[in-house]
Amino acid sequence: xxxxxxxxxxxxxxxxxxxxxxxFMWFSGFMYLILGCLLGYNFGSTGLPDGPEWLSVVLGxxxxxxxxxxxxxxxxxxxxxxxxxxxxxxxxMVLAVLYLPSCCFPFGALMIVGFARAPVRRAYxx
Numbered sequence: 145x146x147x148x149x150x151x152x153x154x155x156x157x158x159x160x161x162x163x164x165x166x167x168f169m170w171f172s173g174f175m176y177l178i179l180g181c182l183l184g185y186n187f188g189s190t191g192l193p194d195g196p197e198w199l200s201v202v203l204g205x206x207x208x209x210x211x212x213x214x215x216x217x218x219x220x221x222x223x224x225x226x227x228x229x230x231x232x233x234x235x236x237m238v239l240a241v242l243y244l245p246s247c248c249f250p251f252g253a254l255m256i257v258g259f260a261r262a263p264v265r266r267a268y269x270x
Contacts, residue, residue, distance in 0.1 A: 149228075155267040156228050165258035166222050168251045169239065173218030180211025233259060233268040 156162065188204025191197055221239065224232035237259050243252030258264065 152267050153228050155263060157226060159258070159264055159267075161254070161258035161261065162225075162264050163258075165236070165240070165255040166225055168255060169218050169222045169225075169236070172243075172248065172251065173215040173222070176211045176215035176218065180208045180215065183211065184208030228268065230268050230270065233265075233270060 184204045184207045186204070187207055188201045191200040192203070217235075218239065221232050221235045225236055236255065240252045240255035240259060243249070243255065246252075
C-alpha cells in the first residue's frame with residue numbers, strides 16, 4: 145500500500161460523520177435481518193386464513209429472503225465503504241436517498257451529509 149492509499153483510507157475511516165453514516169447502515173442492516181426473521185416466522189407459522197399451509201410457509205421463506213437480501217446489501221456496502229470502494233459511495237448515496245421518504249428520514253439525512261462533504265468525496269475519488 146502506497147502512502148496516498150494509506151492517507152485516503154485514514155481519511156475515510158477517521159471521519160466522524162461518515163462513521164456515523166456507516167453505523168446507521170449497520171443498524172438498519174441488523175433491523176432488516178431481525179424484521180425478516182420475525183415476519184417470516186409469523187407468516188410461516190400462523191398461516192393464511194383461507195389458503196393452504198404450504199403457501200404460508202413459502203411466503204414466510206420469501207419474506208425472510210427479501211429482508212435478508214436487504215440486510216446483506218447494507219452490510220456489503222458498509223464493508224466496501226470502509227475499504228474505500230468508489231461504487232460503495234454511490235450505493236451508499238442511493239441507500240441514503242431511499243431512506244429519506246420514510247420514517248428513517250433522520251438516518252438518510254445524516255448519511256447524505258456524511259457522504260456529500262468535499263473531503264469524503266475527494267477521498268473516494270469523486
